[in-house]
Amino acid sequence: MILNINDVSKAYSGLVVVDKVSIRLDDGEMIGVIGPNGAGKSTLFSLVTGFLEANDGDVVLDGRSIGRQSAAERARHGMVRTFQVPREFANMTVRENLMAAAPRQSGENLINAFFRPRLVAAQEKEIGARVDETIAFLKLERVADSLAGQLSGGQKKLLELGRALMTGARVILLDEPFAGVNPVLIEELSSKIRELNARGIGFLIIEHDLGALSRLVSKLYVMDRGRLIASGTPQEVLADPLVREAYIGGGLA
Numbered sequence: 734m735i736l737n738i739n740d741v742s743k744a745y746s747g748l749v750v751v752d753k754v755s756i757r758l759d760d761g762e763m764i765g766v767i768g769p770n771g772a773g774k775s776t777l778f779s780l781v782t783g784f785l786e787a788n789d790g791d792v793v794l795d796g797r798s799i800g801r802q803s804a805a806e807r808a809r810h811g812m813v814r815t816f817q818v819p820r821e822f823a824n825m826t827v828r829e830n831l832m833a834a835a836p837r838q839s840g841e842n843l844i845n846a847f848f849r850p851r852l853v854a855a856q857e858k859e860i861g862a863r864v865d866e867t868i869a870f871l872k873l874e875r876v877a878d879s880l881a882g883q884l885s886g887g888q889k890k891l892l893e894l895g896r897a898l899m900t901g902a903r904v905i906l907l908d909e910p911f912a913g914v915n916p917v918l919i920e921e922l923s924s925k926i927r928e929l930n931a932r933g934i935g936f937l938i939i940e941h942d943l944g945a946l947s948r949l950v951s952k953l954y955v956m957d958r959g960r961l962i963a964s965g966t967p968q969e970v971l972a973d974p975l976v977r978e979a980y981i982g983g984g985l986a
C-alpha cells in the first residue's frame with residue numbers, strides 16, 4: 734500500500750502550523766518523522782488520518798484520493814494512527830478493548846444482530862480468535878483480563894499498537910510510541926514493529942528518542958515550524974547542520 738501526502742497544509746487563525754508537507758511512504762516502508770516540539774508533527778498525522786481537516790493538499794492511498802474522507806473511512810481503506818497519549822477505554826479489559834477495535838461487517842447493524850444471530854456469532858468468534866493472536870503476539874496474556882486503565886505506560890502503548898492491528902490496517906502512523914516506555918520495553922516494541930513491517934505493514938513514526946527511531950527506520954523526515962527541512966537516511970539527517978540548528982535547545986546532543 735503506497736501513501737502519498739501531497740502538499741498538505743493547516744493554519745489556525747492565520748498561523749500556519751503545517752506548511753505544504755509532502756511525504757511518500759512506499760509499500761511496506763518504515764519512515765520516521767522528527768522535529769522540535771511544536772514543529773507540527775502530530776498535526777500532520779491528524780491531517781493524514783482525517784482527525785483534522787486540511788486547508789490544502791491531498792492524501793492519496795493506493796492511487797485513491799482520501800483527503801476529504803472521515804477518519805473512519807480512511808481506517809476502512811487501511812490506514813490508522815495511534816496517539817501520543819493512548820486512547821484506550823480505561824474501564825474495559827485489554828481483551829474488550831481489542832474486540833472493540835475490530836471492524837464489523839454485520840454486528841453493528843442491530844437488525845442483523847436480531848435476525849441473523851448466527852452470522853453475528855460467527856463473526857464475533859473470528860474476531861475473538863484474532864484478539865487471542867494479537868494478545869499472544871504482543872505478550873499481553875498476563876493482563877488480558879485486566880482493566881486497560883490499570884496498565885503501565887508501556888503496556889498501554891502495546892495495547893494501542895494492538896488496537897491499530899485489530900483494524901487490519903496496512904499503514905499505521907505511530908505518534909511517539911516510545912514516550913514514557915522503559916528501555917527494555919522499547920526494544921520489545923521495536924522488535925514487534927519490525928516484525929509487523931516484515932509482514933508488509935508500512936509505518937510512519939513520530940519519535941523523540943532518535944537513537945531507537947534511527948535503529949528502526951530507513952529514512953527520516955525533519956519538520957521545523959510546520960515545514961519539512963530535511964530528509965534522508967538517519968545518518969545523513971542527524972549530521973545535517975540545518976537539522977542540528979533546528980534542535981538547538983530542543984535536546985539533540
Ligand SMILES: Nc1ncnc2c1ncn2[C@@H]1O[C@H](COP(=O)(O)OP(=O)(O)OP(=O)(O)O)[C@@H](O)[C@H]1O
Binds near residue numbers: 768769770771773775
Ligand atoms: N487546536 C489548535 N489551535 C491552535 N494551535 C494549535 C492547535 N493544535 C496545535 N496547535 C499549534 O500547532 C503547532 C504544532 O503542534 P503539534 O502538536 O502538531 O506539534 P508537534 O511537532 O507534534 O509537537 P510535539 O513534539 O511537542 O508533540 C504548535 O505550535 C501548536 O501550538
